[in-house]
Amino acid sequence: MSASVNVPLSSRGKLASSLPAEQLAEITELFDFRREGHSLDAPFYTDPAIFKIDMQAIFGEHWLFAASVAELPEPGDYVTVDYGPYSLIVLRNDEGGVNVLHNVCRHRGARVLTESTGTTGNLVCGYHSWTYAPSGDLIHASAPGETKFDKGCFGLKRAHGREYAGLIFVCMAEEPPADFDETAKIFEPYLAPHDLSKAKVAYQQNIIEEGNWKLVMENNRECYHCDGHPELACSLFPTWGLTEGLIPPHLEEVWDRNTEAQAALEARCRRYGIPYEVVEELDTRVAGIRISRESLDGDGESFSPDGHRLSKKLLGDLRDFRLGRCSMHLQPNSWFHFLGDHVITFAVFPVNEHQTLVRTTWLVADDAVEGDDYDLEKLTHTWKQTNLQDKEFVELCQKGAGSPAYEPGPYMKSEYQVEAFINWYIQRVQEHLS
Numbered sequence: 001m002s003a004s005v006n007v008p009l010s011s012r013g014k015l016a017s018s019l020p021a022e023q024l025a026e027i028t029e030l031f032d033f034r035r036e037g038h039s040l041d042a043p044f045y046t047d048p049a050i051f052k053i054d055m056q057a058i059f060g061e062h063w064l065f066a067a068s069v070a071e072l073p074e075p076g077d078y079v080t081v082d083y084g085p086y087s088l089i090v091l092r093n094d095e096g097g098v099n100v101l102h103n104v105c106r107h108r109g110a111r112v113l114t115e116s117t118g119t120t121g122n123l124v125c126g127y128h129s130w131t132y133a134p135s136g137d138l139i140h141a142s143a144p145g146e147t148k149f150d151k152g153c154f155g156l157k158r159a160h161g162r163e164y165a166g167l168i169f170v171c172m173a174e175e176p177p178a179d180f181d182e183t184a185k186i187f188e189p190y191l192a193p194h195d196l197s198k199a200k201v202a203y204q205q206n207i208i209e210e211g212n213w214k215l216v217m218e219n220n221r222e223c224y225h226c227d228g229h230p231e232l233a234c235s236l237f238p239t240w241g242l243t244e245g246l247i248p249p250h251l252e253e254v255w256d257r258n259t260e261a262q263a264a265l266e267a268r269c270r271r272y273g274i275p276y277e278v279v280e281e282l283d284t285r286v287a288g289i290r291i292s293r294e295s296l297d298g299d300g301e302s303f304s305p306d307g308h309r310l311s312k313k314l315l316g317d318l319r320d321f322r323l324g325r326c327s328m329h330l331q332p333n334s335w336f337h338f339l340g341d342h343v344i345t346f347a348v349f350p351v352n353e354h355q356t357l358v359r360t361t362w363l364v365a366d367d368a369v370e371g372d373d374y375d376l377e378k379l380t381h382t383w384k385q386t387n388l389q390d391k392e393f394v395e396l397c398q399k400g401a402g403s404p405a406y407e408p409g410p411y412m413k414s415e416y417q418v419e420a421f422i423n424w425y426i427q428r429v430q431e432h433l434s
Contacts, residue, residue, distance in 0.1 A: 002136055023049060028433065036425055037419060038408040045212040045401040051353035054213070055084035057432035058332050058425065063162070063169045063180045063287060065334035065347050066090050070166070070199045072098070076119045076134070081170065081356075083349035088159060088170055089123070093134055100161040100170045101136045106154040114386070116206075123156070132156050139358050164188055166196025167345075175215050183287035183330075189275050190291055190326050194338045195316030199363040202342070207358045207387055211394035212401070213333075213350035214362075214425065219394050220335055221417040229394065231385045234305045234392060235296045236325075237261075241414040262294035265324045269293060272319060280422035283427065288331035290417065295324040302341050303382040311341040311374040313365035326405070329417070331424050341365075342374075344383055354398060360387060 019027070027050060043050055067079045067090055078091040081105055087103035089112070101123075105112050110127040113120070122139065123132040131140035136156035143149045160171040164184040171177075207214055219225070223240040226233060237258040239251050247255045269276040276293035298307020301321040309321045316338050317349055326338035333348040343363040350356050362380055370376055400406050411419050 001380060020051065027053070029340075031335065031426055031430055031433070034422075035408055036423075038410050040214070040422060041408060042401045042406050045215060045398060046353060048353050051084070051212075051350070053429060053433070054350065055086075057429040059083055059172075059350065060084070061171075062177060062332055062428065063171045065167060065330060065345070066100075066161075066170045066323045067168045067347075068166055068199070068201075068343075068345055068361065069163065069196050069236050069403060070167065070201050070366075071361070072168075073197075073200075074119070076121060077117075078113065078120060079117045080113055081198075081349065084352070087111065088172075089156075089341065090161065090170060091120075091166060098161040098163060098168055099134055099136065100159040101132075102157040102159065104157065105130055106138065106156065107141070112156070116123065121231070122160070130154075131428050165191035166194075166199070167191070177286040179285055180287040183281075183285065186279055186281075186289055187291050187328055190328070191338060193272075193274055193316050193318055194326075194343060196363065198316060198366050199343065200366040200368075202362045202364045202368075202374070203376060204362070205256070205360045205380070205384060205387065206358075207391055208351065209358055209391045209394045210354060211355045211356060211398035212353055213348055213356045215394045215397045215401075216348050216356045216390075216420075217332065217419045217421055219397075220391055221329065221421050222415040224412055225393060228389055229386050231382045232303070235298055235303045235307045235382070236323070237295070237297055240294070241417065246413055255296065258295060261297070261300060261324075265293065265295040265300065265322075268320060268322060274323065282329065282331065282417060283424040288420070288424045289329065291326070291328040293324055293326045300324055302339050303337070303344075304378065309341045310379045311364050311368050313368040313373050314340055315343065315365050327360055329422065332428075342379060356394075358391075368389065 030043060034040065066081045071079055072090065072092040075092050075094045078089055081088045081090060083378040089101040089103045091099045091101065093099050103112050105125040105127065107125065107128055107130050110125050112123050112125045129139065129142065132155065133139050136158055138151045138154045141151060158174050162169045162180065165188045223238060226238040237254060239247065239255045239258050266276050274293070278292040280290045282288045282290050296307050300307050301309040304310050314321065325341045328336045335346045337344045345361045346360045348356060349359065361382060364374060368374055
């Protein structure tokens with residue numbers, strides 16, 4: 001569903017033209033001569049000018065995952081999404097769609113909504129009480145003595161919004177990338193059986209990682225470091241990303257167990273008519289995606305020490321808990337795990353060149369009762385710990401990128417998805433700067 005009419009904020013090339021010629025030449029050279037198969041040069045993670053380009057070229061031009069329908073199920077429900085210099089209001093309207101509004105009052109620029117989530121009727125700025133309808137139209141502004149004040153010219157600025165399979169995406173570009181609809185057609189059949197319209201939020205965790213947003217995404221796109229995730233390794237096979245010929249001796253038994261579990265999972269999916277095949281187009285389309293359904297260890301049901309379900313309630317129309325995980329990566333800021341008993345969404349929102357907000361949300365069936373059907377601590381334990389461990393890994397890399405001794409190192413074969421993410425990123429920024 002589309003948001004109301006967009007007010008263009010696109011600034012293609014504007015920042016580039018405002019940079020000193022020498023600085024622009026240096027930045028352009030970094031993009032043009034990036035060494036394939038290697039990590040990025042240090043300025044990509046530390047330079048405020050490159051961060052500003054990222055905010056324009058990536059977060060200002062592409063579709064971003066913002067929230068799930070479970071976070072705003074009723075008209076008037078909203079979330080605020082902040083990244084870089086931007087703040088957006090994503091609000092459920094009376095028609096069932098979403099309005100995406102810039103959270104900037106048209107009077108003096110104050111934040112209109114100051115909470116991260118809530119419910120509202122009209123939107124009232126706390127500074128001078130300018131009042132906006134849910135559509136963003138200005139409906140009240142006390143203007144003593146103003147005879148030529150036209151309220152129609154001062155509505156909140158708007159952005160685009162789309163909802164697919166219970167996931168809500170936003171885009172600030174004047175003309176959003178056109179291929180996102182095609183990407184949605186890829187992932188909708190995988191996610192539909194979980195039916196997020198019948199889910200609710202069990203818990204949400206916000207972590208500020210002291211690292212550049214690209215390091216956060218790079219860390220997610222590989223399992224080379226998964227030995228550092230003992231809680232996750234109980235259920236997630238640490239051979240993820242490996243292929244025949246790349247299996248180290250200490251993981252051979254795990255690889256064999258994973259292969260057997262995957263074959264059983266695929267047979268079960270065929271029986272239920274649930275797609276499971278790998279679709280991988282991370283850097284071959286603008287709206288890059290990787291999606292598949294993959295087996296879990298133990299009972300194969302959930303992210304628990306023995307792989308057993310963490311909620312007694314199945315999601316949507318699913319008939320079996322033993323469905324592993326449907327794993328989806330979307331460029332540039334999100335990844336997801338869809339299981340039989342719950343869903344976990346991950347959204348990455350840059351704060352500045354060296355800080356990133358990682359928002360993790362756990363969803364369960366809307367009729368699941370905490371304490372009866374699920375234990376909240378057990379439900380969230382694995383990924384709470386994994387997120388904290390990933391935070392440490394990202395921060396180690398950020399510190400390293402700031403050292404004069406840093407130089408780009410080679411990606412291993414198992415890190416091919418990191419290379420795909422970086423290649424996607426380089427392509428998109430070069431298109432923006434051209």
